Amino acid sequence: MFAPRSGPKMGHMTDGKYSIELCREGGPDAGVESVIDSEDDLTRARALYRVTIGCYPGRVVLLRDRARILARSDRPEAMP
Secondary structure: OOOOOOOOOOOOOOOEEEEEEEEEEOOOHHHHEEEEEEEEEEEHHHHHHHHHHHHHOOOOOEEEEEEEEEEOOEEHOOOO
């Protein structure tokens, strides 16, 4: 089972096209606390995004395509 890493990734950080980011307690305006993972495959990135939301209830999780936000956990109706 996938378990999101806490804190920034070290060592083998990849520059995947899609990233899953955990926002600070204040939401997206407070900044990103950590990049949970990054992937080149959108299907895998979506799956990791959903798992991350379950691991951090009440926190805002972002699914991004580089600078563009594809989904926000506080706006589930906008999931691609």
